[in-house]
Amino acid sequence: KMVDWAASTGQSILQLLPINDTTMLHTWEDSYPYNPNSTFALHPQFLHLPAVGVEEDEEYKALQAELNALDQIDYERVNNSKIELLRKAFAKTFKKLSATAAYKAFVEKNASWLLPYAAFCVLRDQNGTPDFSKWKGFAKYSKKKVAAFCVDNQADVDFWCFVQYHLDAQLSDVCKYAHSKGVVLKGDLPIGISRTSVDAWLY
DSSP: HHHHHHHHHHHEEEEOOBBOOOOOOSSGGGOTTTTTSOOOOOOOOOOOOOGGTOOOHHHHHHHHHHHHHHSSHHHHHHHHHHEEEEEEEHHHHHHHHHHHHHHHHHHHHHHHHHHHHHHHHHHHHHOOSOGGGGGGGHHHHGGHHHHHHHHTHHHHHHHHHHHHHHHHHHHHHHHHHHHHOOOEEEEEOSSSSOOOOOHHOOO
């Protein structure tokens, strides 16, 4: 809709705030767009859920109506509800998706950042903090240990890869649509990285 509006009013550039994943605590404090947990990963909040396989049943519609009727966005409920719904969609659709050439190509092409990011998300949630200095045996990043951790926590790691795959696909579709209308997206990025990011953990 924003692309259509820009095109119809003779504008050709849409500038976005950073759209990187900023999920640290699963609270409203994560809403600051300049404190991402990854320089590569996109924020799950931007996913269009039905396109990912979330069923638009009565429960979904009731939640959607309730959240949309609020005077202000309930950042925590929106994001936590989205993750909950995404986990259900993942359980139903991942087996089939993971066998596709497109999914395999995405994971292979982005493995250098995607797998550490997925492991970071799992460890963040298991430990209740993004502060990796408190992750006991994982406070210092080890490629070998993290690879073994990914095998031991395969389903949880796959979930975050699944989310990023769909984010990449949806943003790519938006970009193509924008270009077809003569509109380009101009991105914005944080100057530095967060102390509690996968990037700080790796490097």
